[in-house]
Amino acid sequence: MDDRKKTILKAIVDDYVRTCEPVGSKSLVERYNLNYSSATIRNEMAELEEMGFLVKPHTSAGRMPSDKGYRAYVDNLLSLPEIPPEEEIAVRHFLTENLREAREMIERTAEYLAEKTNYLSVVLSPQYSDTSLEQIKIMMIEPGRAIVVLVLSPGVVHDRLIRIPSLIDEKDLNEIGQAIERCLAGKRLNDITLVTISSAAEETELPEALVNQVLYEAYVAIKQTERIEVYIDGKYRLLKHPEFRDVDRASRFYDTMRQEQMVAGYMRELEQEEEINAAEGLDTLEKIESAPGALATRKDRPAYMVRIGQEIALNGMEDMSFITTTYRIGRRISGQIGVIGPKRMEYGNIISQISFVNKALSDVAEDHYTLGGDRQTLED
Amino acid sequence: MDDRKKTILKAIVDDYVRTCEPVGSKSLVERYNLNYSSATIRNEMAELEEMGFLVKPHTSAGRMPSDKGYRAYVDNLLSLPEIPPEEEIAVRHFLTENLREAREMIERTAEYLAEKTNYLSVVLSPQYSDTSLEQIKIMMIEPGRAIVVLVLSPGVVHDRLIRIPSLIDEKDLNEIGQAIERCLAGKRLNDITLVTISSAAEETELPEALVNQVLYEAYVAIKQTERIEVYIDGKYRLLKHPEFRDVDRASRFYDTMRQEQMVAGYMRELEQEEEINAAEGLDTLEKIESAPGALATRKDRPAYMVRIGQEIALNGMEDMSFITTTYRIGRRISGQIGVIGPKRMEYGNIISQISFVNKALSDVAEDHYTLGGDRQTLED
DNA sequence: AATTAGCACTCGAAGTGCTCGAGTGCCAGA
DNA sequence: TCTGGCACTCGAGCACTTCGAGTGCTAATT
Numbered sequence: 121m122d123d124r125k126k127t128i129l130k131a132i133v134d135d136y137v138r139t140c141e142p143v144g145s146k147s148l149v150e151r152y153n154l155n156y157s158s159a160t161i162r163n164e165m166a167e168l169e170e171m172g173f174l175v176k177p178h179t180s181a182g183r184m185p186s187d188k189g190y191r192a193y194v195d196n197l198l199s200l201p202e203i204p205p206e207e208e209i210a211v212r213h214f215l216t217e218n219l220r221e222a223r224e225m226i227e228r229t230a231e232y233l234a235e236k237t238n239y240l241s242v243v244l245s246p247q248y249s250d251t252s253l254e255q256i257k258i259m260m261i262e263p264g265r266a267i268v269v270l271v272l273s274p275g276v277v278h279d280r281l282i283r284i285p286s287l288i289d290e291k292d293l294n295e296i297g298q299a300i301e302r303c304l305a306g307k308r309l310n311d312i313t314l315v316t317i318s319s320a321a322e323e324t325e326l327p328e329a330l331v332n333q334v335l336y337e338a339y340v341a342i343k344q345t346e347r348i349e350v351y352i353d354g355k356y357r358l359l360k361h362p363e364f365r366d367v368d369r370a371s372r373f374y375d376t377m378r379q380e381q382m383v384a385g386y387m388r389e390l391e392q393e394e395e396i397n398a399a400e401g402l403d404t405l406e407k408i409e410s411a412p413g414a415l416a417t418r419k420d421r422p423a424y425m426v427r428i429g430q431e432i433a434l435n436g437m438e439d440m441s442f443i444t445t446t447y448r449i450g451r452r453i454s455g456q457i458g459v460i461g462p463k464r465m466e467y468g469n470i471i472s473q474i475s476f477v478n479k480a481l482s483d484v485a486e487d488h489y490t491l492g493g494d495r496q497t498l499e500d
Numbered sequence: 501m502d503d504r505k506k507t508i509l510k511a512i513v514d515d516y517v518r519t520c521e522p523v524g525s526k527s528l529v530e531r532y533n534l535n536y537s538s539a540t541i542r543n544e545m546a547e548l549e550e551m552g553f554l555v556k557p558h559t560s561a562g563r564m565p566s567d568k569g570y571r572a573y574v575d576n577l578l579s580l581p582e583i584p585p586e587e588e589i590a591v592r593h594f595l596t597e598n599l600r601e602a603r604e605m606i607e608r609t610a611e612y613l614a615e616k617t618n619y620l621s622v623v624l625s626p627q628y629s630d631t632s633l634e635q636i637k638i639m640m641i642e643p644g645r646a647i648v649v650l651v652l653s654p655g656v657v658h659d660r661l662i663r664i665p666s667l668i669d670e671k672d673l674n675e676i677g678q679a680i681e682r683c684l685a686g687k688r689l690n691d692i693t694l695v696t697i698s699s700a701a702e703e704t705e706l707p708e709a710l711v712n713q714v715l716y717e718a719y720v721a722i723k724q725t726e727r728i729e730v731y732i733d734g735k736y737r738l739l740k741h742p743e744f745r746d747v748d749r750a751s752r753f754y755d756t757m758r759q760e761q762m763v764a765g766y767m768r769e770l771e772q773e774e775e776i777n778a779a780e781g782l783d784t785l786e787k788i789e790s791a792p793g794a795l796a797t798r799k800d801r802p803a804y805m806v807r808i809g810q811e812i813a814l815n816g817m818e819d820m821s822f823i824t825t826t827y828r829i830g831r832r833i834s835g836q837i838g839v840i841g842p843k844r845m846e847y848g849n850i851i852s853q854i855s856f857v858n859k860a861l862s863d864v865a866e867d868h869y870t871l872g873g874d875r876q877t878l879e880d
Numbered sequence: 881a882a883t884t885a886g887c888a889c890t891c892g893a894a895g896t897g898c899t900c901g902a903g904t905g906c907c908a909g910a
Numbered sequence: 911t912c913t914g915g916c917a918c919t920c921g922a923g924c925a926c927t928t929c930g931a932g933t934g935c936t937a938a939t940t
Contacts, residue, residue, distance in 0.1 A: 144903050157913050162904070180903045180919040220661050259637055261651050267659070269649075271641050279647070281600050281657055355736070356754040359747055367739055367747075374736035524932050537884050542933070560890040560932050 121171075121192075127154070128164050129173055130197040133185050137464050140362050142182030187429040190441070190463055194426045198468050203476045211480045216488070222276050225488070227351050229457065229481050234354025236473050239461035240377070244384050245349035246447075246455040248272055249310045256304065256338065258282075258297035260290045266334075268341040272309070274453060275488075278345040282337035285330050292326055296334050299323040304342075312342055348388070348455075350380040363439055363462045372436035377460075386434055387456040390425060391446055421475040422446070422482075429463050441465050445478045449485045457481070501551070501572075507534070508544050509553055510577040513565050517844050520742050522562035567809040570821070570843060574806045578848050583856045591860045596868070602656050605868070607731050609837065609861050614734025616853050619841030620757070624764050625729035626827075626835040628652055629690045636684065636718065638662075638677035640670045646714075648721040652689070654833060655868075658725045662717035665710050672706055676714050679703040684722075692722055728768070728835075730760040743819055743842040752816035757840075766814055767836040770805055771826055801855040802826070802862075809843050821845050825858045829865045837861070 121129075131152040135143045145158040145165060154161065165183055168174045173189035176182070185193065215228050226243050233241035255271040264286040269279045284293065303320040304312055317339045321331045355377065364370045377383065424445040432442050437460075444458040457478055459470050501509075511532040515523045525538040525545060534541065545563055548554045553569035556562070565573065595608050606623050613621035635651040644666040649659045664673065683700040684692055697719045701711045735757065744750045757763065804825040812822050817840075824838040837858055839850050 142903085146902075159906095159913055159915090160911090163912090166905075176904085178903095178920060179905095181921080182903060255641070257639060259639065259649060261635070261649075261657060262655065265655070265657075267649055267657060269639060269641075269647055269659075275642065275645075277641060277645075277647060277661055279649075279659055356751070356758070359751055359754065365747060367745060371736070371739050374739065378736070522932085526931075539884050539886090540882085543883090546934075556933085558891060559934095561892080562932060 124156075125164055125168060126197060128161060129168060129185075129189060129192060132165075132168075132174065132183060133189065133193045133197070136184050137466055140464055142177055142184050144182035147182075187431070187463070190428045190467075194428070194467050198471070200421075200468050200472045200475075203472055207476070208480065211477065212484055215480065215484050219488075222485075222488075223349065225481065225485060226349070226455070227353075229477060230351040230353040233457070233459060233473065233477050234357060236477075237459050237461065237470050238354070238357055238360075239459050239465070239470070240352065240354045240358055242383060242387065242456075242458040242460065243351045244387060244456040245351070246449060246453045247346070247348060247388075248276065248453065249346050250308060250452040251276075252306050252308050253304050253312065253342065254306075256297060256301050256342075258293050258300075258334070258338065260293050263289075266293060268338055270342060270345055272345065274450065276345075278341075280341040280344055282334075282341060284334050284337065288326075288330055288334070292330070293334070295324055296320070296326065296331055300335065300338055309342065309346055312339070314339055317342075348381075348384050350384045352377065352380065352383075358461070361462050363464065369436070369439065373440070374436075376434050376436045383434065384456075387444055387458055390427070390444055391454075391456065421471075422478045424471055424475055424478075426467065426471070439463055441467075443467075443470055443474055445474050447478045447482045447485075449482060504536075505544055505548060506577060508541060509548060509565075509569060509572060512545075512548075512554065512563060513569065513573045513577070516564050517846055520844055522557055522564045524562035527562075567811070567843070570808045570847075574808070574847050578851065580801070580848050580852045580855075583852055587856070588860065591857065592864055595860065595864050599868075602865075602868075603729065605861065605865060606729070606835070607733075609857060610731040610733040613837070613839060613853065613857050614737060616857075617839050617841065617850050618734070618737055618740075619839050619845070619850070620732065620734045620738055622763060622767065622836075622838040622840065623731045624767060624836040625731070626829060626833045627726070627728060627768075628656065628833065629726050630688060630832040631656075632686050632688050633684050633692065633722065634686075636677060636681050636722075638673050638680075638714070638718065640673050643669075646673060648718055650722060650725055652725065654830065656725075658721075660721040660724055662714075662721060664714050664717065668706075668710055668714070672710070673714070675704055676700070676706065676711055680715065680718055689722065689726055692719070694719055697722075728761075728764050730764045732757065732760065738841070741842050743844065749816070749819065753820070754816075756814050756816045763814065764836075767824055767838055770807070770824055771834075771836065801851075802858045804851055804855055804858075806847065806851070819843055821847075823847075823850055823854055825854050827858045827862045827865075829862060 128148070131148055131154070132143050135148065135151065145161040148154070149156065149158050149161055165174060168189075169176065169183060173186060173192055174183040175186045175189075177184070211232060214232055215225050219225060223245065226245050230241045230243040233243070252273045253270065254273050255269075257269045259267050259269065261267055261281075264283060265281065266284050267279055267281050269277065271277055288296075299320040300317065302323065304317065307316070314336070317335050318332070320335060321328060324331055355374070358364050358373075359370065364373075422445055424443060427442040427444070429438055429441065432438075432440065439462060440460055441463045442458060442460050444456055446454050446456055448454045457474060459474055461470065508528070511528055511534070512523050515528065515531065525541040528534070529536065529538050529541055545554060548569075549556065549563060553566060553572055554563040555566045555569075557564070591612060594612055595605050599605060603625065606625050610621045610623040613623070632653045633650065634653050634655075635649075637649045639647050639649065641647055641661075644663060646662050646664050647659055648662055649657065651657055668676075679700040680697065682703060684697065687696065694716070697715050698712070700715060701708060704711055735754070738744050738753075739750065744753075802825055804823060807822040807824070809818055809821065812818075812820065819842060820840055821843045822838060822840050824836055826834050826836055828834045837854060839854055841850065
């Protein structure tokens, strides 16, 4: 594909993204003052169509990008706008203002991204399986009920109510809690199983039946912290885009989005591919006139991955695009960030935004986790 | 208004609700085999229109109910279907299966209601201001951070991470926690203020500055438990109803629904009116042939309130109806349940459902709270 | 006095046929 | 290799028609 074809393809995608209407040769020449006549463009467009990058809704209409067209655009033609540096201060403030719990930071990331992109955002809570358990405390609430508080090594706190045998009193419970802590503290969550936890039973002299129930409940509580939470924001925003005029299609999409765990699973699956794809991307990148700086800035950005239309293995997403990226906090903790919008999406802008937010979240979270409780300044 | 008019009005509303199309005299006679000719019905319809119960979209079209028409229907003409008794077992099971925390019960109530009605459901968490604080524990997580666990008198547990001065060690913290508990245990949340809580400072000999910060954080944590949480489910379901074909209107509606706290505030405001309205309702109720048993069963049901179209004081809700009811757990605790759907709503069915769910939630929650941890059977 | 049959009238939905304009492909000539 | 020109295509938009389900009114019937 020669440079002129690229320029034309880029112009067509840009125009179609803007107007949501098939673009014709003449108006293309006018709007992007290309130095050729419309007839030339027509010939090029016919070739691009033959190559599979463009489609026509009917014989005498203009062209619109095919999935393959979008793919080429995203892989090679994109220009990524810079985010102004003052925005960095703003987003950090937004993510940490009055922050109490780690989950709020994730929630706010989703909110910020939906707001900035005007599409739907999905953020997954970090996967903690690779981190270790620091503390575990079990506290009596009333006979038969207790609360388990877990502290993970990056300073993350989880808790959960449990049922315990009514016969256990506060002293016994403390003892069991300490036994568990001695036995598990420092272990990776991944390595904690029903077997490892039951060795705590040997440290106490309480009747085994009583202890076992508590151990089991504690185990469930620990495993619970490995569950991935899904934060979705901006669902309703998609309604404002013209491709959602078709209510049936919209309904099908929302039916899928409701199954949050499925969406989350899909995002995690993509993580590996993402790495590979990003590396390839850097090799085959080509700088073209209309996208100055694309290559230069891209190297600084976190890797991202774009899935277009049919490439998305989820129902009802045939007309959508899904951009994902992985945030990292330290070496061990990572989670996913995504934006879902119509295929006709401002790819450059969204990719800039998602990369930017990724970086902000990773940085802020790292500060927060490593500095722990001493960062009083973050509080207001 | 005579009986014939009532029958006709009811038939029109029923038909319109079913088809979403203006109903004409002839088809009305056919479908509801009324014993009059279409001409007679026409005359009656003209009068009903004059009285303000019906409107015509244009001269030669059929009639559809006005807000006032719906109002009359809801106040006097409704027949409330019975919910089969086996459903009661099902809902109780659904609400309590694998239940760990009170909030899950509320969440599931919203889910159940959205599923059964196919509209949007809103459930507010109970208002605890009138209940008392039972226990408060503060637990050290690391220097500078702690977790506050609060137990309220109905056995509800809340917790919250707080920052504390890094100088405080575990022993000091426990001491402060116990001082607070001595000072506040048994007090109504409503009665706890910064002043009452600061009397706890006198019970310890730690430096006042350190203690005060912890007290303040504990205070915030306590006040936090009074915050009303809003659970909304079935948002996207509304899209499937024909009145949501108009995407702009849908967007306006969703813009309002996003402001959950506002919606919640509105629902609480209605609570008082509801009581009065329900009492009146029972007085003026009239039994008509086509609604046998309406009066009889209605007395057993929890009070409910219906707001139709313009009566709803929220933006973008002009074409919706809002049905609300108040659930009660014991005497002191109450919260709201609501369903929002198009004005053209199956009022009878929805009212039956919401009343049914109300009763189920109230009963189940009461069992749960009063029996506390001993109800192991609820666990699986 | 209440009901009904009959009739003229209304109006939107749906179909038809027309023009217009923004597209196209192709070919001959610069 | 590019471009000007031309014939062709097709949907959007508009005017026009038909059709049917509705209306209101009046006079006849019960």
